[in-house]
Amino acid sequence: MSFKFTEENLKRLENERKKYPESLAAVMPAIYIAQEQNGYITNEVMTEIADVLGIDKVDVLGVVTFYTMFHTKPVGKYHIQVCTNVSCMLRGGYEIWEYIKSKLGIDNMEVTPDGKFSIEEVECMGACGYAPMIAINEDYYENLTKEKVEEILNSLK
Amino acid sequence: MERIVLPEIPNLNQIDVYLKNGGFEAAKKAFSQTPDDIIEQVKKSGLRGRGGAAFLTGLKWSFMPKTTDMPKYLCINGDESEPGSFKDRQIFEYNPFQLIEGAIITCYAIGAKIAYLYIRGEYHKWIKLMQQAIDTAYEKGFLGEKMKSTFGVDFYCDLYIHKGAGAYICGEESSLMNSIEGKRGYPRVKPPFPAQKGLWGCPTTINNVETITNVPPIILKGWEWFSKIGAPKHPGTLLFGISGHVNKPGVYELPTGILLTELIYDVAGGVPGNKKIKCVIPGGSSMPPLRGDQLEGVRMDAESLRAAGSAIGTGGVIVMDEDTNLLKVLLRITHFYHHESCGQCTPCREGTGWMEKILKRIEQGNGTSKDLDLLVSVAQNIEGNTICALGDAAAWPVKFMIQRFRDEFEKYVKPQVVLPVPNKVHSMRFTKISLDNIVLKS
Ligand SMILES: Cc1cc2nc3c(=O)[nH]c(=O)nc-3n(C[C@H](O)[C@H](O)[C@H](O)COP(=O)(O)O)c2cc1C
Ligand code: SF4
Numbered sequence: 001m002s003f004k005f006t007e008e009n010l011k012r013l014e015n016e017r018k019k020y021p022e023s024l025a026a027v028m029p030a031i032y033i034a035q036e037q038n039g040y041i042t043n044e045v046m047t048e049i050a051d052v053l054g055i056d057k058v059d060v061l062g063v064v065t066f067y068t069m070f071h072t073k074p075v076g077k078y079h080i081q082v083c084t085n086v087s088c089m090l091r092g093g094y095e096i097w098e099y100i101k102s103k104l105g106i107d108n109m110e111v112t113p114d115g116k117f118s119i120e121e122v123e124c125m126g127a128c129g130y131a132p133m134i135a136i137n138e139d140y141y142e143n144l145t146k147e148k149v150e151e152i153l154n155s156l157k
Numbered sequence: 158m159e160r161i162v163l164p165e166i167p168n169l170n171q172i173d174v175y176l177k178n179g180g181f182e183a184a185k186k187a188f189s190q191t192p193d194d195i196i197e198q199v200k201k202s203g204l205r206g207r208g209g210a211a212f213l214t215g216l217k218w219s220f221m222p223k224t225t226d227m228p229k230y231l232c233i234n235g236d237e238s239e240p241g242s243f244k245d246r247q248i249f250e251y252n253p254f255q256l257i258e259g260a261i262i263t264c265y266a267i268g269a270k271i272a273y274l275y276i277r278g279e280y281h282k283w284i285k286l287m288q289q290a291i292d293t294a295y296e297k298g299f300l301g302e303k304m305k306s307t308f309g310v311d312f313y314c315d316l317y318i319h320k321g322a323g324a325y326i327c328g329e330e331s332s333l334m335n336s337i338e339g340k341r342g343y344p345r346v347k348p349p350f351p352a353q354k355g356l357w358g359c360p361t362t363i364n365n366v367e368t369i370t371n372v373p374p375i376i377l378k379g380w381e382w383f384s385k386i387g388a389p390k391h392p393g394t395l396l397f398g399i400s401g402h403v404n405k406p407g408v409y410e411l412p413t414g415i416l417l418t419e420l421i422y423d424v425a426g427g428v429p430g431n432k433k434i435k436c437v438i439p440g441g442s443s444m445p446p447l448r449g450d451q452l453e454g455v456r457m458d459a460e461s462l463r464a465a466g467s468a469i470g471t472g473g474v475i476v477m478d479e480d481t482n483l484l485k486v487l488l489r490i491t492h493f494y495h496h497e498s499c500g501q502c503t504p505c506r507e508g509t510g511w512m513e514k515i516l517k518r519i520e521q522g523n524g525t526s527k528d529l530d531l532l533v534s535v536a537q538n539i540e541g542n543t544i545c546a547l548g549d550a551a552a553w554p555v556k557f558m559i560q561r562f563r564d565e566f567e568k569y570v571k572p573q574v575v576l577p578v579p580n581k582v583h584s585m586r587f588t589k590i591s592l593d594n595i596v597l598k599s
């Protein structure tokens with residue numbers, strides 16, 4: 001599967017590139033833009049990023065594998081991140097995690113067969129005072145109960 | 158009480174409202190003085206970093222070389238990934254322009270032309286809000302080349318957001334710089350310090366978001382005013398983030414030096430069900446935990462907390478009631494540090510793994526009292542032997558939790574007894590046998 005940035009994304013990338021004195025620094029923004037376009041990062045995606053920025057592919061690979069928010073496998077349409085770190089744990093983070101696991105029938109970093117949901121147990125998301133919390137794709141949901149989580153999951157089409 | 162960082166003004170995140178309330182007046186005032194004057198005032202104000210180490214901000218700025226041909230940089234640290242910390246996001250949401258104003262004053266003081274604002278990747282919403290504010294500031298001439306005409310000064314700077322991607326270690330300042338440079342977020346060996354060799358080898362200052370947001374009021378109202386607020390040696394206010402077992406968790410801006418008990422009981426509404434407190438971590442998960450019976454009289458500033466055997470950290474207070482299982486808490490915290498260790502130094506990479514393994518063994522009911530000593534010993538061997546402070550951050554909770562709550566941890570392990578059973582091969586040695594292995598014959 002070959003990968004090429006869209007014209008629009010190339011422009012965005014060029015814009016990001018201008019913020020830094022060296023092109024290597026634009027690698028994280030480039031990976032983000034590619035992930036948005038392709039859903040996840042493949043070998044071909046890394047080749048394209050390296051070509052566009054004029055950097056070594058191994059440097060792209062090194063960065064992709066270092067950060068947890070870059071995915072090398074597809075995630076669901078709704079990627080559900082559940083925080084179980086200490087402040088959330090004290091207020092029922094694990095109950096929410098167990099509930100979501102059993103409701104969707106999948107485990108950490110797995111995707112439902114229909115590709116709709118994937119789940120991830122994550123570290124502190126910076127919402128400790130509003131615990132327990134989950135994030136779905138880019139949005140935070142805070143001060144949760146099992147009932148609220150069920151409502152949220154049912155509302156996702 | 159006057160609030161400095163998050164004033165109680167509705168819609169302050171709108172540029173018009175910000176301008177009506179004295180917005181960018183501090184910048185104007187700053188540009189009428191020399192950079193050295195600004196550094197001097199921040200020094201005298203006593204402002205200390207809000208990112209964890211409480212280092213004197215003015216002093217840090219003064220380390221930047223005055224005569225250099227190299228470009229200089231400012232990094233503003235909004236990685237905010239320390240468990241228990243959720244304060245900087247309030248600034249992004251409710252007072253973004255004061256952060257921007259603080260950034261331009263700081264750039265002017267240290268001679269930087271570019272500032273990078275590093276925000277953790279999970280904060281999509283707050284990155285968008287902050288980007289909108291930055292775009293507005295550019296439009297209105299408070300950032301970029303237009304600053305020259307807006308302020309009538311021969312200086313301008315740019316402010317860019319760099320989005321993190323899920324790595325706690327990138328909050329560590331040298332790792333943060335590597336991350337901005339587009340590299341894996343490995344911390345660098347110090348020295349050289351960032352003021353000598355930072356971003357792309359150039360002089361760089363790194364400050365926390367809350368630290369920078371404190372700068373405009375200090376310049377506008379004067380360092381004397383600021384230095385009189387809160388604890389004299391650690392003046393100003395702090396954004397205290399309170400989480401865990403309290404009735405009203407959240408972020409509260411209060412003067413430094415407030416009693417920890419006042420913070421928990423009066424401000425955060427006390428513990429649900431009026432339960433007793435077993436343990437409090439006063440400054441984010443890396444800081445030494447305090448016992449519930451150690452809290453009386455402890456004040457929330459760097460000096461008082463050090464005297465009490467902990468540290469102010471990020472001001473993230475995690476409260477645990479009497480029914481909390483501290484073994485589970487410690488295991489979860491240790492799992493976090495093991496997961497986030499970048500793996501460069503052996504004591505941190507291996508040690509965090511060992512500690513997690515031993516704690517798991519105890520959780521499964523197979524630990525002995527000797528494992529507790531082993532945990533403390535592993536922690537002590539990590540502490541101080543690593544490139545960055547994540548090693549200490551992982552070691553402290555283990556060491557202090559076990560030392561301060563030994564009574565509770567003893568309940569989770571089997572007592573280990575040493576019986577004088579002669580070993581057949583080396584008859585002079587004793588063999589250690591766990592109680593479970595002894596069959597009593599009646
Ligand atoms: C593992 C680790 C994580 C850190 N995370 C953060 C962070 O998220 N935000 C922050 O401001 N400082 C963090 N720090 C502290 C920074 O290294 C640095 O001291 C701070 O940003 C300096 O700013 P200040 O002087 O204004 O406090 C972290 C340090 C370590 C060792
Ligand atoms: S102490 Fe840990 S996180 Fe820090 S550099 Fe060493 S291995 Fe990496």
Ligand code: FES
Nearest residue numbers: 083088125127128
């Ligand atoms: S511990 Fe869950 S958001 Fe901080």
